[in-house]
Amino acid sequence: xxxxxxxxxxxxxxxxxxxxxxxxxxxxxxxxxxxxxxxxxxxxxxxxxxxxxxxxxxxxxxxxxxxxxxxxxxxxxxxxxxxxxxxxxxxxxxxxxxxxxxxxxxxxxxxxxxxxxxxxxxxxxxxxxxxx
Amino acid sequence: xxxxxxxxxxxxxxxxxxxxxxxxxxxxxxxxxxxxxxxxxxxxxxxxxxxxxxxxxxxxxxxxxxxxxxxxxxxxxxxxxxxxxxxxxxxxxxxxxxxxxxxxxxxxxxxxxxxxxxxxxxxxxxxxxxxx
DNA sequence: CTTGACCTTGCCATGATGGCAAGGTTTATG
DNA sequence: CATAAACCTTGCCATCATGGCAAGGTCAAG
Numbered sequence: 051x052x053x054x055x056x057x058x059x060x061x062x063x064x065x066x067x068x069x070x071x072x073x074x075x076x077x078x079x080x081x082x083x084x085x086x087x088x089x090x091x092x093x094x095x096x097x098x099x100x101x102x103x104x105x106x107x108x109x110x111x112x113x114x115x116x117x118x119x120x121x122x123x124x125x126x127x128x129x130x131x132x133x134x135x136x137x138x139x140x141x142x143x144x145x146x147x148x149x150x151x152x153x154x155x156x157x158x159x160x161x162x163x164x165x166x167x168x169x170x171x172x173x174x175x176x177x178x179x180x181x182x
Numbered sequence: 183x184x185x186x187x188x189x190x191x192x193x194x195x196x197x198x199x200x201x202x203x204x205x206x207x208x209x210x211x212x213x214x215x216x217x218x219x220x221x222x223x224x225x226x227x228x229x230x231x232x233x234x235x236x237x238x239x240x241x242x243x244x245x246x247x248x249x250x251x252x253x254x255x256x257x258x259x260x261x262x263x264x265x266x267x268x269x270x271x272x273x274x275x276x277x278x279x280x281x282x283x284x285x286x287x288x289x290x291x292x293x294x295x296x297x298x299x300x301x302x303x304x305x306x307x308x309x310x311x312x313x314x
Numbered sequence: 315c316t317t318g319a320c321c322t323t324g325c326c327a328t329g330a331t332g333g334c335a336a337g338g339t340t341t342a343t344g
Numbered sequence: 345c346a347t348a349a350a351c352c353t354t355g356c357c358a359t360c361a362t363g364g365c366a367a368g369g370t371c372a373a374g
Contacts (some may be wrong), residue, residue, distance in 0.1 A: 052321070053320090054319090054321080063362080064321090065363070065364090066361080066362070068323090069361080069362080082370095084370055085370090086262045086320085086370080086371095087322090098309075099308050099309050102308045103203035103308055105283070105288060106283045106287055107280065107283045110360080110361075112280075116305070116308070119305065120305050120309070123300055125300055126297065126298045126299065126300065127294050127295060127296055127300060127301055127304075128296045128297055130294065130302045130304045130305055131291055131294045131296035131304065132296075133304070134287055134290065134291045137287060137292060138284060138288060138291065141280050141284045141287070142284065144280055145277055145281060145284065148239065148277045148280070150272065150274050151237070151238045151239045151273055152273045152277065154238060155238055155266055155269060155270050155273070156270060157265055158266065159270065160319090162259050162262065162263045162266070163259060163262045164259055164263035165258065165259060165260055166259075167258065168256060168257060168258065168259060169259055170251075170259035170262045170263070172259075172262045172263065172266050173248070173251065175234075176235055176251070177227070177231050177240075184351075184352070185351090186350090186351065195331080195332085196352090197331070197333090198331070198332095200353095200354090201330080201331080204360080214339095214352095216338075216352085216353090217338085217339090217353060218339080218340090218351085218352055218353080219352085219353090240323090241329075241330090242329075259332085273373080302334080
């Protein structure tokens, strides 16, 4: 299987497959005589794993850890759970930060009448120190 | 006022002040004979505005627009409100995306007993197509 | 044999920020 | 005054994950 087909099958772009190989996230693939990378179903499976982890917001470094756990049939499920929980905490922090921004912005926007008049509490709120 | 003091007063690092100047977000400052950038209170005010907008998650390009609205005493408050509301929608989308990741991950983590046993639904969930 | 679809490598760009290096300036201190 | 510390300058590199483009090689179908 060439890289293009592999990309379509896994949902990871050819560009990214090469990149993952380059940074050592996946092993170097075998090559045809003329240098084309060759993949099999197991590779597609692995790439799908990576793709799903990316979709869940794991960084490539975290995925590197997940993969080493995935590869290790002896590892404790607690190890994986710890990684997942750390990532959940990370997501929580990001969600909280965005929610706070949102709340501030909504409050400013509500105070703005939003008509033809130039007077605007949003810009004033940005110009003055936040009260909270 | 030198750039270091300006940075401390505005909460924008000296590095970023130079960067904002470089990309044309702020005007080039005056310089001393020996080339040191010089700032005044108005510059600090402007930088604080930028800082707060960054804290609210506006991109530098959006801030560029905000600044041109800020500079224009004739503009309608509706213009500002539109920008703010578009950004709120953007925040909403990001919050929703992160929340979805979180929910999926929490479900996987809950199914994982997290003990010494190697069996782990988290890795299985990543390896198999998501059901949702 | 030509054309088009595919592959290769490698460099550049994104966005916002930090770091470092090599060098010039200013200020404070001995 | 001399020197050191603290500051400034520019410029390049790095981050993180990804896309784009270019120049060239390969393969399959017509």
